[in-house]
Amino acid sequence: MKKVIAALALGMLIGSAGSVIAANSETVQATFAQFVIKVNGAEQTLKTDPLVVDGTSYLPVREVAGLLGFELDYDADTRTIDLTNNEKDVTPVNQSTAAAKVEEWVSLRDLMAKPGLSITLGPSDQGENTLSIGKEGSEPTRIYDVVVPQQDGTAEKSTSDNKSVKLKFEGGSILLPQDFLDRIGIQNQ
Known part of the structure; x- marks a missing residue:
């Protein structure tokens, strides 16, 4: 019985901590937006709609990185986003709509x-x-x-x-x- 009460008390403590955090978090009003995204002249499609907050557009970094030919690694411990590109030129993901850009x-x-x-x-x-x-x-x-x-x-x-x-x-x-x-x-x- 003591274990059940301890578990309930711990659950209530965790639940109330979440309420305190939520009460102190800033809320923003955002709208979903749809943009035409082109990479090297080739139109691309995002799976996730970008957000617009106070006139600033926020695009999903992992998708945009992929469209640009970059690999994205995220380190949760340091909250670091690392983009790497081992290619010499950026190649569009959608090869049917554009040829790879080669520097002439x-x-x-x-x-x-x-x-x-x-x-x-x-x-x-x-x-x-x-x-x-x-x-x-x-x-x-x-x-x-x-x-x-x-x-x-x-x-x-x-x-x-x-x-x-x-x-x-x-x-x-x-x-x-x-x-x-x-x-x-x-x-x-």
């Missing part, structure tokens, strides 16, 4: 051979090497502080459209990413 590079030499483009590399008014590229007769986009290094590699450079571009240097040549060329309206045919 175009050499500056190949671009200079194209008619209708204006390309210059030289010192700017401030004395730094600037690469200007655009269609003839239009305002070019400038890439600032372009210096070809002695070793191959990549470098992030700022541009005149207040963005940046990653340049690749290979064998003394400058290569530009096709997505940058698309951004400034130069198609690689």
Whole structure:
């Protein structure tokens, strides 16, 4: 009988502790929302609808990580979410709607051979090497502080459209990413 009373007392204690915690917890008003989610241009579907609280959207991190090609590990002891991606490029989960995005590079030499483009590399008014590229007769986009290094590699450079571009240097040549060329309206045919 004493064991039954002790068990009942313990159950009531645990139950009342939950009530105290619930009474001190903050409540928020949230609405479920449906968004169009695209990964590399391919529309994806979430199994769980996102929540919107005070104008901020909350998406299920495990699903979004999966859509982006990441693995998610959660450590409950430290409340740590660890996202890892061992792939070089993010591949959409739904392969039927989009091909994997592969980074394409175009050499500056190949671009200079194209008619209708204006390309210059030289010192700017401030004395730094600037690469200007655009269609003839239009305002070019400038890439600032372009210096070809002695070793191959990549470098992030700022541009005149207040963005940046990653340049690749290979064998003394400058290569530009096709997505940058698309951004400034130069198609690689």
